[in-house]
Amino acid sequence: MKIDAHVHFWELGETHNIWSARKIGGLQHDFTPQMLQPLCARAGIDGVIVVQAATDPRETAYMVRLAQDIARLRDIPKLCGIRAHPPKEFDPSWFTDPGLRQSYRVIGAHGVPVDFLANCTQLGPVCDLFTGVPEMTAVLNHGGRPFVMTGELGKWRTDMQRIAKDTGAYVKVSGLVERAGVEWQTDTLRPWVEALIEDFGCERLIFASNWPVMTLMGTYDLWWAAIQEIVQDAGVPDQAQAQLFGGTAARVYGLGG
Secondary structure, eight states, rough: OOOEEEEEOOOHHHHSOOOOHHHHGGGOOOOOHHHHHHHHHTOOOOEEEEEEEEEEEHHHHHHHHHHHHHHHHHOOOOOOOEEEEOOOTTTTGTTTTTTHHHHHHHHHHHHHEEEOOOOOGGGGHHHHHHHHOOOOOOGGGGOOOOOOGGGGHHHHHHHHHHHHHHOOOOEEEEESGGGTTTTTOHHHHHHHHHHHHHHHGGGGGGEEEEEETGGGTTTTHHHHHHHHHHHHHHHOHHHHHHHIIIIHHHHTHHHHH
């Protein structure tokens, strides 16, 4: 089963406030499952995980309604994880807040994975948080948001290696296209993807697209083709590829067959 582990849906007529759509002109229209489905079909993606885009309980209800509509579920659908959002965009203080850390311990005790969004400049405090709450299943979003366009792995690589060594965290291989510049090519992304594979192994990596945000710098088809080429050229075995492209997500988020 191939899984895209990070997509967003929104309809601007809904009452919840999508900051990405409000802030970025290219995202100020609806993005629905019906728009994504043919893209996933071409890539052979079997399922997706819908991730919170607004810090608003009404958006969670909206996503649940989407799941009910799509799958025609008669039972209550389960939430497969929680996304932690800072009270202010990329506010670093929330990684060290003792009250939040206690909340993560409670969540971890229930076996619920937590997605984290952080800038590459915040990876040190992120690692400290992960080591301080080892019982939590942590998923770092978007490869730690490196400055892909610069080509300088530098401190990002050092910090990510520390996270790989000192914690059990998982990482989503996503968000790279958006930070690669408008003229990116597969080789622009290659060193970053290869570094993640080398440092974490595919058993701790989760393929994702971050659609529709990634459409600001590319298309779903181009990202899928690029990641396939990079993985093939790196000689990643089929079994490891199966983990990257779905197995890890299924295991971390408790997804059925």
